[in-house]
Amino acid sequence: MRSRDQAEAAAPAPGARKRLAIITTVWKYLSHAQHMGDRFLVGYPIEGTWRKPPIDVVSLYVDQKPEDDQSEERARSFGFKVYPTIAEALRCGGDKLAVDAVLIIGEHGDYPRNEKGQILYPRFEFFRQAVDVFEAEGRAVPIFNDKHLSYSFEKAKTMVELSRKLGFPLLAGSSLPVTWRLPAVDLPLGAVVEDALMVGVGGSDAMDYHALEAMQCVLERRKGGETGVKRVQMIEGDAVWRAADEGRWSRKLLEAALSRSDSLQGLTVEDGRTQNLAVGDEIKRIVKKPAAYFIEYADGTKATLLMLNGALNDYNLAVKVKDRPDILSTQFMLPTPPNVAYSANLMNYASRMFETGRAAYPADRTMLVCGILESCLDSRMNDQTPLDTPHLAVRYEPLKESLFARR
Amino acid sequence: MGDEERGKPTGLTRRSAMAAMAAGAGVAAAAPWARGEGAARPRIAALTTEYRKTSHGQGIIDRFMDGYGWGGRFHHPAFDVVSLYVDQRPKGDLTDERAARHPNLTVYPTIAEALTRGTDSLAVDGVAIIGEHGHYLRDEKGRTHYPRYEFFQQVVEVFKRTGKSVPVFNDKHLSWNWEWARSMYDTAREMGFAFMAGSSLPVTWRIPELETPKDAPIREAVCVGYGGVDSYDFHGLESLQCMIERRRGGETGVSAVEVLRGDSVWKYLSENKPTRELFDACLCRSFSLRSPRPGYGHVFPELDQMGGLARDPLLYRITYNDGVIGCLFMMSGLVQDFTVAMRLDDDSPILSTQLNLPGLAPGQTLPNFFSALAHHIETLFLTGKSPYPVERTLLTTGIGCAAVDLLADGRPRMETPHLSAIAYQPPVESQFMRS
Numbered sequence: 001m002r003s004r005d006q007a008e009a010a011a012p013a014p015g016a017r018k019r020l021a022i023i024t025t026v027w028k029y030l031s032h033a034q035h036m037g038d039r040f041l042v043g044y045p046i047e048g049t050w051r052k053p054p055i056d057v058v059s060l061y062v063d064q065k066p067e068d069d070q071s072e073e074r075a076r077s078f079g080f081k082v083y084p085t086i087a088e089a090l091r092c093g094g095d096k097l098a099v100d101a102v103l104i105i106g107e108h109g110d111y112p113r114n115e116k117g118q119i120l121y122p123r124f125e126f127f128r129q130a131v132d133v134f135e136a137e138g139r140a141v142p143i144f145n146d147k148h149l150s151y152s153f154e155k156a157k158t159m160v161e162l163s164r165k166l167g168f169p170l171l172a173g174s175s176l177p178v179t180w181r182l183p184a185v186d187l188p189l190g191a192v193v194e195d196a197l198m199v200g201v202g203g204s205d206a207m208d209y210h211a212l213e214a215m216q217c218v219l220e221r222r223k224g225g226e227t228g229v230k231r232v233q234m235i236e237g238d239a240v241w242r243a244a245d246e247g248r249w250s251r252k253l254l255e256a257a258l259s260r261s262d263s264l265q266g267l268t269v270e271d272g273r274t275q276n277l278a279v280g281d282e283i284k285r286i287v288k289k290p291a292a293y294f295i296e297y298a299d300g301t302k303a304t305l306l307m308l309n310g311a312l313n314d315y316n317l318a319v320k321v322k323d324r325p326d327i328l329s330t331q332f333m334l335p336t337p338p339n340v341a342y343s344a345n346l347m348n349y350a351s352r353m354f355e356t357g358r359a360a361y362p363a364d365r366t367m368l369v370c371g372i373l374e375s376c377l378d379s380r381m382n383d384q385t386p387l388d389t390p391h392l393a394v395r396y397e398p399l400k401e402s403l404f405a406r407r
Numbered sequence: 408m409g410d411e412e413r414g415k416p417t418g419l420t421r422r423s424a425m426a427a428m429a430a431g432a433g434v435a436a437a438a439p440w441a442r443g444e445g446a447a448r449p450r451i452a453a454l455t456t457e458y459r460k461t462s463h464g465q466g467i468i469d470r471f472m473d474g475y476g477w478g479g480r481f482h483h484p485a486f487d488v489v490s491l492y493v494d495q496r497p498k499g500d501l502t503d504e505r506a507a508r509h510p511n512l513t514v515y516p517t518i519a520e521a522l523t524r525g526t527d528s529l530a531v532d533g534v535a536i537i538g539e540h541g542h543y544l545r546d547e548k549g550r551t552h553y554p555r556y557e558f559f560q561q562v563v564e565v566f567k568r569t570g571k572s573v574p575v576f577n578d579k580h581l582s583w584n585w586e587w588a589r590s591m592y593d594t595a596r597e598m599g600f601a602f603m604a605g606s607s608l609p610v611t612w613r614i615p616e617l618e619t620p621k622d623a624p625i626r627e628a629v630c631v632g633y634g635g636v637d638s639y640d641f642h643g644l645e646s647l648q649c650m651i652e653r654r655r656g657g658e659t660g661v662s663a664v665e666v667l668r669g670d671s672v673w674k675y676l677s678e679n680k681p682t683r684e685l686f687d688a689c690l691c692r693s694f695s696l697r698s699p700r701p702g703y704g705h706v707f708p709e710l711d712q713m714g715g716l717a718r719d720p721l722l723y724r725i726t727y728n729d730g731v732i733g734c735l736f737m738m739s740g741l742v743q744d745f746t747v748a749m750r751l752d753d754d755s756p757i758l759s760t761q762l763n764l765p766g767l768a769p770g771q772t773l774p775n776f777f778s779a780l781a782h783h784i785e786t787l788f789l790t791g792k793s794p795y796p797v798e799r800t801l802l803t804t805g806i807g808c809a810a811v812d813l814l815a816d817g818r819p820r821m822e823t824p825h826l827s828a829i830a831y832q833p834p835v836e837s838q839f840m841r842s
Contacts, residue, residue, distance in 0.1 A: 001643065029702055029704070030704065034703075034704065035704050035705065037736065038703055038704065038705065038706075039705075042426075042700075042703065042705070042706045042707070043707060044705065045691035045692070045705075045707075047688075048688045048690075048691050048692060048716065048748070048756075048757060048758075048759040049687075049691055050687070050690075050691050050707045063682045070702055073702065180614050182614075182763075182765070183612075183616070183840070183841050183842035184615065184616050184841070185842045203465065255480055255481055256479040256480060258476065258481075259476030259477065259478070259479055259480055259481055259482075260476060260479075260772070261476065262766045262771045262775050263766075263770055263772050263773065264764040264772055264773055265772065268772045268773060269467075269772055271460050271501055271504065272460035272461055272465050272466070272501075273469050273473055274467075274469055274470055274473045274474060274773065275473065275478075276474065276481035278481070298829045301556070313770040313772075314770075314771075318479065326477070326479055327479045327480070328480065329479040330842075332800075333614075335694035335768075336694065336695070336769060336770075337704065337766045338703075338705065339693070339695060339696055339704060339705045340703030340704065341694045341695050341705070342703070344705070354683065372764050394816045405615070406615050406616065407614050
């Protein structure tokens, strides 16, 4: 039986400093755990001031400790313990849940890939072990889960359902929806979207996820809110260029998206020149293996993600809005290492949830994007043919206010 | 200086105020200057020190000729660069490649020929002078003698000889030499041609999209930047000036300039809490704040840690005629971007932003701050009016020259009667790149 003091320590009064457990795959320089976890140790910039959240990191679990592991140094420097299991981290070595919040960072580290090319980061497994503790004790605390909930839609769905069943706030997803935009624009709430094109770069399933969630956080604001996705298709190679000729994606939207890029490649790298890669064949020359992810929403809205490695190095969106002559376009800005200032706003939302018990935006968005990506990869596996996605009938209401960094 | 005096514009102020207001009122829609309906596209002469990848000449003139991403499409300016003068052609020179790819462009051996194009009259409708980069004398005060004044003088000689003049754009500060800068300004006014100049910083992205509220009662403003003397300090001064000039009463001129270097900068920050708060706000807007702790990516440094990061800190402290203080901190080693913070009289929260320079980070290729500059230069050439007052750049040139002299002489402070009369009104509309 616990003493009264221990019980109070385990469940601090509202307004007191919160106790945070960080559960991560690996903590090394420039890993997500480092730049996100450090925000709770040393603070972060937000709205022109340096904020030190009223949160103490009290425990840490790291799944892997490579040679350049920093977890022991952080524990020493900031006076917390690294525990050998997630359950022990949540109980701080005692026999009861002893934290007020859990930050799960399942990104980076050495994990296998499945046949779809997805890295099998154990986010679901981490989450499940945290929830096991919650269930055993009849008390649950807020969880932030970095990036997609899981490589598997079924697992992602289970995570969202568990948070609802146990009644704890869940925040998840990429930094891109909440980072700075150049320019600072959003889809007007309730606008009719005629077409959308996102351009991204990097590997699957790490960077395509970021691009899809960036597009989703804008498109969910369309008329009627989010209605889910009924069909997807992913194609690769020359078929991507043919699809433009067939009108499946718009070169005009590509021009708008690329007009926001600061990183065009090819001739720009050679001699600095500006160029319109949306016209002509130069883009074919420099993009060796293009990929297109076609998304058809239940309400008929169509959207495309082009992953164009070799053409650029940033993430840009173009949306044709009904009754608006100009194409809406913006870059989702990713400030460079080591500050990676984009994660400051994301961790501010995590911190605010830990402090208030309220998630600022719905995990349904992240869950849906998990499903879109997984089904796109299934389509690629299945001879790049279209795939009906009745399981992605995910509905949710968008937020009235835009939450990307702009103050 | 009292409020009544401050409110009374000098002749120079009134004229420039009118020009600025006209410019701010949306001149893009105005009739092309001095040309009838259906007139041909303006013909532009571009004069540059060198045309090499990443030089200012390449960044600006390429955008004129090849276009650039702007407002959600690829924009081609509505003018033609017909003549080019390139002063130096080092290894990597792109002049011939650009001339071959743009058949309407002719490269001339002299500035006069670039302007007259084989005739005995002025045969262009606008001139862009880009005197940045290239090998030029660096003097004992650390100033690079870019030949902007010499280029300008040669342009003006053609204007005088032909009895015609056209709008002129001058990249960056007017000259490394204050007397020459003043002479350029006076010549443009006397001859009555539109003159535009300055850095890209005032017109590039701001993160967040902050503009000084018009007529804001600014008490003090701080810019934190990086780079060297007679170089990036000018960008810092323009960053500060474009925000501060919008204060109540508009620009009143500068009465004194002070410089501090080394440990005295840290001492100043430790003893001046209000300035320190603005300085800290700037660091919170940086995307490149160097961590004092190895292995950590983003840590706010304590004042006593900053000396280990910024080895040669500089402060230019500017006293304006109306009592407002502007501080430019040059903090190479601590940051690699330009940020501004301002305190108003009314105790409202500190306003702060980063004047963001895209294209310079690893992986980026396009210095698209030149796109914003090219956009405003296009306005100059199409309307015959500068979208923002050249007095801003005259003043920042003068402040920069004063700071260079003080640093060279080892003096801390200079009264600046020559900058005291440079009063002007800012553009009504914000000019920075945004949606």
